[in-house]
Structure formats: structure tokens, C-alpha cells
Amino acid sequence: MKLLVLLLLLFSIFSQEIPNRWDELTASDWPKALEKSNKTIILPVGILEKHGPHAPMGSDLIRVRQLARMVAEQEYAVIFPDYFYGQVNEARHIQGTFSLPTSLTLELLQATCDEIARNGFEKIFIINGHGGNPELLKYFVQTQMDKKRDYAVFFHTSSHDTAVWEQIGKMRKSDPAFDQHGGETETSVLLYMRPDLVQLDRATTESGENLNRLAKMPNVYTGIWWYGSYPLHYAGEAEVATKELGKLITEDNVRSIVEALRAVKQDTTTLQLQKEYFDEVERMSPGDRK
Numbered sequence: 001m002k003l004l005v006l007l008l009l010l011f012s013i014f015s016q017e018i019p020n021r022w023d024e025l026t027a028s029d030w031p032k033a034l035e036k037s038n039k040t041i042i043l044p045v046g047i048l049e050k051h052g053p054h055a056p057m058g059s060d061l062i063r064v065r066q067l068a069r070m071v072a073e074q075e076y077a078v079i080f081p082d083y084f085y086g087q088v089n090e091a092r093h094i095q096g097t098f099s100l101p102t103s104l105t106l107e108l109l110q111a112t113c114d115e116i117a118r119n120g121f122e123k124i125f126i127i128n129g130h131g132g133n134p135e136l137l138k139y140f141v142q143t144q145m146d147k148k149r150d151y152a153v154f155f156h157t158s159s160h161d162t163a164v165w166e167q168i169g170k171m172r173k174s175d176p177a178f179d180q181h182g183g184e185t186e187t188s189v190l191l192y193m194r195p196d197l198v199q200l201d202r203a204t205t206e207s208g209e210n211l212n213r214l215a216k217m218p219n220v221y222t223g224i225w226w227y228g229s230y231p232l233h234y235a236g237e238a239e240v241a242t243k244e245l246g247k248l249i250t251e252d253n254v255r256s257i258v259e260a261l262r263a264v265k266q267d268t269t270t271l272q273l274q275k276e277y278f279d280e281v282e283r284m285s286p287g288d289r290k
């Protein structure tokens with residue numbers, strides 16, 4: 001009888017729902033969270049910057065945080081709290097932009113990952129909410145090969161469901177080529193997630209038109225291009241945004257992230273190959289970059 005009670009107690013403890021946000025977990029639930037997540041944490045990276053005249057500064061942070069929450073409801077992982085230290089050098093001429101120096105941005109991200117790993121995680125899965133971040137984040141992930149670490153960093157690269165995006169294509173009212181920042185799709189997602197923060201009636205008080213001021217230089221990339229095109233840091237037509245479009249986009253995003261997260265949680269090859277690689281580096285150059 002005593003054994004049965006003990007088993008029931010253990011079962012109820014094990015099957016108990018535990019929070020997924022790091023800041024909402026108790027110390028007593030930490031080991032369970034590590035086990036349930038397969039030592040996997042989602043690091044949602046957002047930004048603070050103007051999003052047209054109508055949407056909040058934290059649009060990208062709000063979106064990526066909400067996506068992480070929806071994903072973790074389907075596939076458990078711990079979620080790192082609000083992180084908005086990304087690349088946004090192109091919007092420093094506008095109030096509300098929080099842009100740290102580039103070297104500090106990289107250093108902070110590395111220190112954050114080191115500290116996450118020190119708390120027991122082996123897999124850090126970065127999801128991104130801001131259009132100016134992917135180059136930085138991919139570069140950061142590649143720099144993880146600069147020295148031996150006992151954790152791996154993964155970056156979600158989105159994939160679209162063709163059928164869903166055909167439907168999205170039919171629903172869109174503005175030109176996708178210019179719907180880049182604070183425009184129809186981004187605003188639609190916010191209308192779906194946090195309609196209380198969108199002032200849609202202000203969407204037309206500024207123009208989100210591409211001004212194309214930079215001289216044409218074929219096959220050339222240069223940093224000022226964005227300011228050349230969108231000096232108001234608004235690109236698109238938010239006034240045509242709808243919550244229905246936002247729901248479809250969000251659901252497809254969640255699907256793509258869940259798929260990636262499941263693969264990351266199950267993966268055993270990355271850490272094994274990392275170890276093998278650094279053992280070879282160590283053999284080749286003993287004492288290098290400890």
C-alpha cells in the first residue's frame with residue numbers, strides 16, 4: 001500500500017505541468033525542466049525599434065516571445081526571458097531604438113549562451129523576430145566553432161508551407177516586394193497577437209514607400225541602402241493589415257519552429273561531431289584557445 005501511494009505521488013509529481021519560461025520556473029522544478037526539455041532552451045531574439053507610426057517599439061520582441069510560448073506549448077523547451085540586444089544600426093536616427101555597440105552585442109550573446117549552458121543546458125535554439133538580425137545570428141552561430149564548448153547553438157531558418165503561403169499570397173493586399181518593415185504582414189501578426197498595441201488609424205500618417213535614393217550599383221551591397229530606401233523606418237502599407245492574415249502567418253511560423261525544435265531536441269550528432277572536431281584541433285595545435 002505504501003509503495004502504491006509512493007508511486008502515485010511520484011507519478012503526480014512527474015506528470016505535473018511545469019512552466020516553460022526560465023523566470024517562471026522554481027529551483028525545485030529546474031531539474032525536471034532540464035529533463036523534459038532534453039536540456040534544450042529557446043532563445044528568442046527580438047529588438048526595440050520604431051515600427052511605423054502605428055505599431056509598438058517592441059513589435060519584434062513581442063512577436064518572437066509569443067511564438068516561443070506557442071511553440072513550447074506543443075513541444076516543451078525552456079524559454080529564455082526577454083532578449084532584445086540585436087543588430088539595428090540602421091535605425092539609430094529614430095527615438096526608441098536600442099542599439100548596443102557591435103562588439104558588445106556579440107560579446108553579450110556569447111556570455112548569455114555561456115551562462116545558459118552553465119545552468120545545465122546543452123542545446124540553445126535561437127529563434128529570431130527582427131529582419132536586421134539574421135546575418136548577425138548566423139555569423140554568431142558560425143563563431144561557435146572558434147573554440148571548444150560543451151553546448152551547441154542552433155538557429156531556426158524558416159520554411160514556408162507552400163499551400164498556406166499560396167493562401168496568404170491571395171489574401172495580401174499590398175505588394176510583397178515592399179512589405180518589409182511595419183507593413184501589412186508584420187502588422188497583421190501583431191493584430192492577431194496584441195491588437196491592443198496597434199494604432200492602425202495612424203498607419204497612413206507616414207509613408208512606407210520605397211524612396212530608392214541610393215544610386216544603382218549592380219551586384220553591390222552597402223549598409224546605407226535601407227536608409228536610402230526607407231528613411232522613416234517604415235516599409236509597406238500597414239493600413240491593409242488583418243488579424244486573419246496574421247493568424248495564418250503565425251500558425252505557419254509555429255509549425256516551422258516546432259518541427260525544428262523537435263529535431264534539435266532529438267539530435268545527438270551535433271555535440272558528438274563538435275567534440276570530434278575539437279579533439280582533432282587540439283591534436284593539431286595543443287593548448288590552442290582554451
Ligand SMILES: [Zn+2]
Pocket residue numbers: 051059060129130131181182186
Ligand atoms: Zn519588425
